[in-house]
Amino acid sequence: MELIEFCQKNDILVEAYSPIAHGAILGNTEVKSIADKYGVSVAQLCLRYDIQLGLVVLPKTANPDHMRNNAELDFVIGDADMETLKNAEQIQDYGEHSFFPVFGGKLK
Numbered sequence: 472m473e474l475i476e477f478c479q480k481n482d483i484l485v486e487a488y489s490p491i492a493h494g495a496i497l498g499n500t501e502v503k504s505i506a507d508k509y510g511v512s513v514a515q516l517c518l519r520y521d522i523q524l525g526l527v528v529l530p531k532t533a534n535p536d537h538m539r540n541n542a543e544l545d546f547v548i549g550d551a552d553m554e555t556l557k558n559a560e561q562i563q564d565y566g567e568h569s570f571f572p573v574f575g576g577k578l579k
Contacts, residue, residue, distance in 0.1 A: 472557060479525055487521035487528045501559055505552050512540060519544045520556050 478485045491514050496502055499513070506516040514530070518541060521528045530541045548556070 475524060475526070485526050487524075487526040490521045490526075490528050490530060491517050499559065502556065505548075505555065508552070509546050509548070511543075511546060515540060515544060515546075516548070516556075519546060519548055520553070523548055523553060 475485055477483075491497070496517055497513050502516065503513055506513045509516065511519070514537070518528050518530060522544065530537075532538055532541065
């Protein structure tokens with residue numbers, strides 16, 4: 472969060488790289504529980520979370536159903552849930568995508 476705040480204070484636009492963590496977030500039960508509370512998918516919750524953080528969100532999909540789903544973000548995550556998401560346990564294993572520096576912990 473420090474890096475995001477620094478960038479925003481210095482008029483640097485931040486893109487949410489892989490806002491759904493290459494799918495690794497989809498199995499997180501805590502995030503799923505919050506998504507269920509809002510009646511949305513985990514992917515939608517992740518996209519909305521990033522938007523509420525003030526990030527640029529460019530989800531990647533070739534699936535037309537996912538594209539439609541990704542655009543249906545007309546809900547607002549409450550402050551308490553935003554805090555829960557900010558403090559959620561970090562993903563430790565991104566599987567085959569762990570080689571990316573952003574996932575391998577090399578960009579701290």
